[in-house]
Amino acid sequence: MIITNKQTINVVTLKITSAVNCVSPLGEAIKALCLYATGSECYALDVHRAVVEAVNNVILHAYSNQDGHDIIVEWNQEKDSLRIDITDYGLSMQTLPDPVLPEFDAESGRGWWIINSCLDEYYYKVVEYSQTNKFYKPNSDNGYSEEFMVKSHSNVLTLIKHF
Amino acid sequence: MIITNKQTINVVTLKITSAVNCVSPLGEAIKALCLYATGSECYALDVHRAVVEAVNNVILHAYSNQDGHDIIVEWNQEKDSLRIDITDYGLSMQTLPDPVLPEFDAESGRGWWIINSCLDEYYYKVVEYSQTNKFYKPNSDNGYSEEFMVKSHSNVLTLIKHF
Amino acid sequence: MILLEQKHNDINIVELSGRFAMADCSDVRERLKSLIDEGQGKLVIDMAKVSFIDSSACAVLISAFKGMQLKSGRLVLVTSSAVQSLIELTRLHTIFEISPSQVTALSAFDER
Amino acid sequence: MILLEQKHNDINIVELSGRFAMADCSDVRERLKSLIDEGQGKLVIDMAKVSFIDSSACAVLISAFKGMQLKSGRLVLVTSSAVQSLIELTRLHTIFEISPSQVTALSAFDER
Numbered sequence: 038m039i040i041t042n043k044q045t046i047n048v049v050t051l052k053i054t055s056a057v058n059c060v061s062p063l064g065e066a067i068k069a070l071c072l073y074a075t076g077s078e079c080y081a082l083d084v085h086r087a088v089v090e091a092v093n094n095v096i097l098h099a100y101s102n103q104d105g106h107d108i109i110v111e112w113n114q115e116k117d118s119l120r121i122d123i124t125d126y127g128l129s130m131q132t133l134p135d136p137v138l139p140e141f142d143a144e145s146g147r148g149w150w151i152i153n154s155c156l157d158e159y160y161y162k163v164v165e166y167s168q169t170n171k172f173y174k175p176n177s178d179n180g181y182s183e184e185f186m187v188k189s190h191s192n193v194l195t196l197i198k199h200f
Numbered sequence: 201m202i203i204t205n206k207q208t209i210n211v212v213t214l215k216i217t218s219a220v221n222c223v224s225p226l227g228e229a230i231k232a233l234c235l236y237a238t239g240s241e242c243y244a245l246d247v248h249r250a251v252v253e254a255v256n257n258v259i260l261h262a263y264s265n266q267d268g269h270d271i272i273v274e275w276n277q278e279k280d281s282l283r284i285d286i287t288d289y290g291l292s293m294q295t296l297p298d299p300v301l302p303e304f305d306a307e308s309g310r311g312w313w314i315i316n317s318c319l320d321e322y323y324y325k326v327v328e329y330s331q332t333n334k335f336y337k338p339n340s341d342n343g344y345s346e347e348f349m350v351k352s353h354s355n356v357l358t359l360i361k362h363f
Numbered sequence: 364m365i366l367l368e369q370k371h372n373d374i375n376i377v378e379l380s381g382r383f384a385m386a387d388c389s390d391v392r393e394r395l396k397s398l399i400d401e402g403q404g405k406l407v408i409d410m411a412k413v414s415f416i417d418s419s420a421c422a423v424l425i426s427a428f429k430g431m432q433l434k435s436g437r438l439v440l441v442t443s444s445a446v447q448s449l450i451e452l453t454r455l456h457t458i459f460e461i462s463p464s465q466v467t468a469l470s471a472f473d474e475r
Numbered sequence: 476m477i478l479l480e481q482k483h484n485d486i487n488i489v490e491l492s493g494r495f496a497m498a499d500c501s502d503v504r505e506r507l508k509s510l511i512d513e514g515q516g517k518l519v520i521d522m523a524k525v526s527f528i529d530s531s532a533c534a535v536l537i538s539a540f541k542g543m544q545l546k547s548g549r550l551v552l553v554t555s556s557a558v559q560s561l562i563e564l565t566r567l568h569t570i571f572e573i574s575p576s577q578v579t580a581l582s583a584f585d586e587r
């Protein structure tokens with residue numbers, strides 16, 4: 038008995054725009070990728086759920102429900118787990134919300150509970166890119182004058198689930 | 201009876217590296233997207249087949265079986281069809297091979313036959329990007345000296361199948 | 364997703380199929396609201412054919428549940444396994460009335 | 476993909492399952508080659524559980540078919556619907572011997 042292609046590390050990167058109607062096809066693609074990697078409907082449903090909640094949050098909160106912004110979902114098949122990095126360029130979170138259930142009649146606030154329940158680990162990273170320009174002028178007092186500016190940032194939510 | 205989300209135009213962009221083991225997860229994701237859009241296993245299998253043959257060709261021929269190059273598959277759900285654009289940055293084709301079957305015992309040459317059989321339309325485009333740099337020098341005879349260089353190109357195979 | 368409406372005597376039945384996710388919420392919320400406003404306080408939401416549901420769709424169900432409570436009406440849900448497991452994960456099965464099939468959901472209204 | 480090998484009397488059986496695509500070709504080609512080289516000229520490739528096959532995998536089947544011809548042996552394929560439809564699309568059903576199940580494939584060897 039030989040098994041081919043099980044130890045290999047695969048990466049598929051998916052990109053959608055921040056429109057609610059793009060979340061469903063993205064979710065179906067992620068489910069299929071997880072089913073391919075594990076053969077388990079249960080596992081695939083868990084990851085599918087977590088990704089949909091996370092991407093809904095990006096659209097609603099990071100991009101304030103505005104269409105036209107990039108959401109990048111990088112699906113990584115590793116030796117004993119899947120790792121999914123969800124990147125946006127919108128509003129960053131200052132802290133991760135606690136994964137607790139709201140009152141039974143609340144009409145929001147279950148997203149992080151679901152993400153937390155369906156995965157083994159998750160973490161959130163804000164990356165700030167900056168560009169420094171230094172102008173060197175001849176005949177100036179200190180030799181140069183400096184200008185510094187932050188250019189952009191990205192938010193990366195990493196989701197991990199072991200096989 | 202209302203049907204939501206059927207007229208909307210969805211785009212999901214998928215990216216893999218030019219490694220043969222990435223073609224299978226990509227294929228499964230494409231199948232799931234087509235199944236989502238049409239509900240038809242048959243339709244999804246046809247597109248799945250055509251995309252796998254086309255991406256295999258990119259890896260084998262455009263990238264000469266070298267790993268580490270980008271392959272971008274843009275899945276577009278339109279009003280009455282799916283359009284899939286497969287982009288690579290490798291060797292361009294000069295002509296599209298005829299979609300004919302080889303001798304029964306040939307061990308290659310069935311890819312375009314399958315692509316042609318499974319789709320309604322396909323076409324191939326080579327896009328060349330160029331950058332022109334003009335240097336203006338003071339005190340030169342003609343006012344400036346010019347440098348021109350082609351920077352890069354991309355090959356785009358577009359696959360179309362009506363619903 | 365597809366939304367089908369039916370009536371069985373004075374009971375409104377809404378049959379959903381496919382994915383029930385954020386993109387579908389405003390349409391479904393609106394339909395349910397007008398059925399609750401205009402109906403006889405008896406509603407079945409049949410999600411036996413729903414393949415996927417997210418937390419925003421759960422919010423639509425909660426909103427329908429609250430609308431029915433205000434009218435002293437009754438809402439019965441029929442769930443697929445994907446719907447049932449998310450409802451249980453979010454502990455909403457403790458407040459929703461859930462029936463195994465549309466037939467049992469309808470007969471539940473006869474019982475009291 | 477998964478490849479399982481079995482022997483039934485002097486017949487070699489290779490059972491493939493999952494996807495059979497370009498990434499799997501070199502492994503499968505090599506296994507089939509050594510089974511053909513070392514076997515008794517009787518081989519069943521059971522692809523009843525293969526969910527997807529591409530043209531490079533068809534090439535592996537053709538190579539096995541040609542290897543068997545050189546040995547004056549016999550190759551019988553068992554196909555899933557996905558395999559069968561690609562084999563028909565590429566007209567290879569006119570050269571391959573295809574049997575509906577592993578049982579019928581094995582008994583085909585008894586008949587002649």
Ligand SMILES: Nc1ncnc2c1ncn2[C@@H]1O[C@H](COP(=O)(O)OP(=O)(O)O)[C@@H](O)[C@H]1O
Pocket residue numbers: 090094095097098099128129130134144145146147148149150418
């Ligand atoms: N990607 C994000 N960017 C910014 N804020 C977020 C993001 N995700 C969640 N939040 C904040 O966390 C809160 C809780 O999120 P969640 O549990 O998903 O519930 P809901 O989105 O239904 O309110 C949100 O209301 C929002 O304020």
Ligand SMILES: Nc1ncnc2c1ncn2[C@@H]1O[C@H](COP(=O)(O)OP(=O)(O)O)[C@@H](O)[C@H]1O
Pocket residue numbers: 253257258260261262291292293297307308309310311312313530
């Ligand atoms: N993306 C591509 N870039 C460059 N050449 C290609 C590409 N796709 C196909 N070709 C050329 O067309 C030929 C026929 O392709 P195909 O029908 O898929 O058969 P095969 O790949 O099995 O040879 C190839 O052998 C190759 O020379």
